[in-house]
Amino acid sequence: MRVRLFNDFHSGHYAETLLKIGDGRMTVDTEGMITLTEDFCNVVGSESELVAKVYTYLHNNIHDDQWLCERAILAPKNETVTKINENILDEVMGETTEYLSVDTVIDSENSTSYPVEFLNSLELSGVPSHKLKLKVGVPVMLMRNLDAPRLCNGTRLRVTHLGRNIITATILTGAAKGESVLITPELENYI
Template identity: 75%
Template sequence: MLLAQVRNDKNIAVAVASSGIAATLLSGGRTAHSVLKVPLNLALEESPICNFSKNSARGIILRQCKLLVWDESTMSHKKAVEALNRTLHDLRSNTDIMGGMVVLLAGDFRQTLPVIQKGTPADEIKACLKSSILWNKVTKFSLTTNMRVHLYNDINAGNYADTLLKIGDGRLETDAEGCVKLTRDFCNLVQSHSELIASVYSDLTNNMHEDKWLRERAILAPKNESVNKINSDILSEVAGEITEYLSVDTVMDTVTSTSYPVEFLNSLELSGVSSHKLQLKLGVPVMLMRNLDAPPLCNGTRLRVTHLGRNIIGATILTGVGKGENVIIPRIPIIPTDLPFQFKRLQFPIKLSFAMTINKAQGQTLQVAGVNLEKPCFSHGQLYVACSRVSNIQNLHILSPNGKTYNIVYSSVLK
């Protein structure tokens, strides 16, 4: 509404989000890193700034901008917001906070915080927006009405929402190990992988080509290891012939290329990078792992495969502003930044999305969700995010050993 009002008044309003899925839900939305050119390795820089010049087209737009909306800002490192603040000071020649521009930071601190590789809970809190020197200058507004209950008069949804808030606030009773006891009053407990898959993707064969059906369901898990296993199991159940795409992996520095054989490069499974061996079938849902043509083709966009060519993949967009559009996905070079050597993988920037990580699902609404908690939640807000993707008990299916799971909440973040 705010974006529409500012634009209706013939002014410029910019919409960004920390995650790709959240960005696709905003009118004209793109990821914050894409629009603001925030440095990738924020934890390593003392005083980062955004990587664009004052006289660039991007700089001119931000100089004229009246409103910037940053959704899911709680997922971003505090230094990303501080980098934007420094950049706007210079860009707008104004030392007021954010250069005098109105910036709306939207988000929920009960949800996942910035990801710190090999970090401790203290590292997560230190990187959180609330730890920033700018936080004391932020004016806070809170939403108080549960719209699902208000619009549909659904009492069960209200009870479910109350329990979710208790999980998010860490107010649910836990045992000596800090585990929350899951009950059938809160979710549908399942006993095996196959039962979890059947609960979420019932009658998969007959519904595979229904975009709405695929869009409304997914299985979530804390780690990529579990996600890959579930995706592989479901792919084997889908009718049709597997098409396999192998990547071309190279070391960019010719001097050190002999130290890293191709077989080693092929074996690397990295976060945010497509696998060396990509196996697909017609009709399966996939997720985009890079920005190709934002906003419709944004990192995190879900698609359904409609064509498997030798050098291109045809797909229909399932989520976001481009919903229903037919697009073509090419192979692109993907260069990871968290390795001690420069390595390039030429591959389609997609992965199967019958299942996805909890962090990746933040910002997405589902009709039916399965949650695999065989490996427990390891980060702040993961249990809350996983359970809050749906609005009622009947549509939440959880696989958890002994019906227990860790609820990791850092009270100092929520105060």
């Protein structure tokens, strides 16, 4: 879209390279790995270094909505997302609040023969983690449509209050930018 709307050549090169990667048209080495060049991305050696590069001067910019909306780290696995989120939360001042998904059943006939602890430890693709840790002031991104077009997949929000039974956030992007919303713990696994 940026290429078409703004004649952004750099975005066009980036999009073309992404398509080559996705289509398997990149040159691979003997181990089947591709080499990413500096003109395509900034290579880092660890998750901590990635957080430091993407969220440079986090302490100074944590309250700048525009600055936050220009940055995101996406990862394919929940374990990686959890590590990166914990690195970022460690950098933000304030108390961490932990939310847990619902792990009980009303009808015991619908229960499984697996222990709840085992089920809660699973990190499955497309399924939110059992634990969600947040702090007031941090940005979050919705991963599911809750109330389209206001609250849809990819909407950025800033957490403004963490209650026992409710999360309050301000919408940072989209048609409802600036609106405050309440999210109940039953929906907490959608953040």
